[in-house]
Amino acid sequence: MSVKRSYSSARRDAQARETRRSILGAALTLFVANGYAATTIETIADEAGVAVQTVYAAFGSKRELMRQLIEATITGDDDPTPVTERAESRAVADEPDPHRRAQLDAALSRTIVQRVAPIARVAEEAAASDPALAATMETVRAARRHEMRGSATLLAGPEGLGLEPEEAAATLYVLYSPQVADMLMRDYGWSPQRYETWLARMILEGVLGQRSPDRK
Known part of the structure; x- marks a missing residue:
């Protein structure tokens, strides 16, 4: 039985x-x-x-459905395991070369942001006139800010970060945001690959404090 x-x-x-x-x-x-x-x-x-x-x-409720939809879109499935604890993130952390680590992280971030940008755009626009949804969206942003500390730790590698941990987390919060991706890919017409290349350089130079190999 x-x-x-x-x-x-x-x-x-x-x-x-x-x-x-x-x-x-x-x-x-x-x-x-x-x-x-x-x-x-x-x-x-x-x-x-x-x-x-x-x-x-x-x-x-519809607000909670939106919150969980954003979370599921970020991870790409309904597994509650945070992105920072998944195999793709572990591959970033395990990469010894900072240039390659930045590239792997940028590729992962680009994949996520392309999934989440359309629904994030809808949620942010609606939150502007819906105080209850705005409060829900702040819980989403707060969770993202918390996760950025883990992202900074994953990126640090043996050589460490080029910024203090809190500043590194704040910088990643901006770099990873769908709003930044929208500005570059929609407003400036950048291709996803160009955005990814730019993001890898920003991570390498701005967060890890390493010189990009394509800089003269």
Whole structure:
């Protein structure tokens, strides 16, 4: 009987995860296409093919759904493991050469920012006229600021940082931001590769305090 209960529980957990993924995918599509205010829990439920009560049971509110959607978009999946504790980040930390470490980190950041920029843009625009969502977005930013300390530690390597840890974390908070990526790739028309190359140089010179090899 214990084996049967374990199997049933695992199946229910898998079904619940799949339902969450469907809701998150529907919310992403609708928020980006129609905006936050125009997207209701009802339309999200309809898009996901679930009951409205299922959405509320899984996320509680539209604001919380937005928060969890941003988190899932940053990581690229519904695994709650922070980015700084994943294999890609460990590969950055394990790289002994600072130039290559900056390149790996920039590539990882570019991948994340391209995923998150569209939904972050929607959330920030909506938060400007929605105080409750604005408060939710501040919790997201606070979590990002906390994670930047871990990012700075991962980048430091054997030679250390070129800045004090708190300043290094603040610098990464700016460099990694979707807003900066938007300004360069949308406003200036930079390609993702050009943005990544620039980001790697900023990390190398501004955070690690190392001279870029392409500088004369």
